[in-house]
Amino acid sequence: MPEPHEDRRPLAERIAAEIRKAIMSGDWEPGRRVPTNEELRTQYETSNVTIQRALQILKDESFLKGKTGVGVFVREDRAQTISPAHYFAPSEPGQPYRWLSEATKRQQRSKYRMLEVGEVVPPVEVARALRLEGGGTAMFRSRIGFLDDLPAELVHSYYPIELARGTRLADRRLIPGGSPALLAELGYPTRSQEDAVAARPATTEEYEALEIPRDVPVLEVFRVVYSNNEKPIEVTLVVKPAHRFKMGYRIETP
Structure with a gap:
């Protein structure tokens, strides 16, 4: 029998x-005052120093906010x-x-805000898709x-x-209505998309661009968009800070 996996984190x-x-x-509502250190110390049967360390981790991650002379509170938002489905159809x-x-x-x-536009050799998984x-x-369009x-x-x-070559997709400016509208104008309407969602540590680029606090992970959505005849017309990697967002999906049964 394999040994049980034990949580050895501090x-x-x-x-x-x-x-x-x-x-x-949502069990701890936005704006809620956090229990006192003494209450938390009793609940978790540990020292005041350990409780202070735990709260500091959450302050660094922007989950908690301290108010001098008042107490510690859950973030307001x-x-x-x-929901990715909300952005599926082209804009009017x-x-x-x-x-x-x-x-x-x-x-x-x-x-x-646009960051970069140009022709590139894409990553292997993008090229395959x-x-x-x-x-x-x-x-390549980065924003x-x-x-x-x-x-x-x-x-x-x-x-x-x-x-894309010779179209607004090659232009550094933002595209009015977004890429789905432009692709439809070019004769490539969106017919379906596949999403693969992962959680992982942030890269340096993501850490700096998204202002990631401490060791908060990111949510990555790897999306392949298809047009007529299952032709892939776009591959997008969307990365979001996991302490501020959740991904929502609704699936209709036949």
Whole structure:
């Protein structure tokens, strides 16, 4: 029989993990005052120093906020659920990209900032998804999205070069209505998409761009978009800070 897997993390990290889960699930409501150190010390049967370390971890990760002379409180904002299905269809003519319009519905300020555009040899998994021959290039578009002036997602998108060259996909400017609208205009309407979601530590690029606190992981969505005849027309990697977002999916049964 294999040995049972034991949590050997320091106790402060284990306590922080329990409190973090309570905050993410909503059991500890936004703005709630955290129990006193003495109450937590009694609950977890540990020292005051360990409790202080656990709370400092969560302060560093922006889950908790200390108010001098008052106490420690749960952050005011809940983890936000993002539903990819809301952005699936192209925007209506003259309307902004759905990521932006959906933010407006939630009464959030939103914007994108372009980081890089150009022809590149994509990563192996992207090349495989786009069905590129060895050494084939793709059009690369990188941008960062902000919600209420906070970095919310880092987006790397790749397009077949024969489809993108000479179009707005090769332009450094933002695309009115977003890429789904432009692709539809080019004769490649979106018919389906596949998402693979992973959680992992942030790279340096992601850590800096998304202002990741401490060791908070990121959520990565690897998305392949298909047009007519199952032709792959876009591969996008969306990376979001896991302490602020959840991914939401609704599946209809036949």
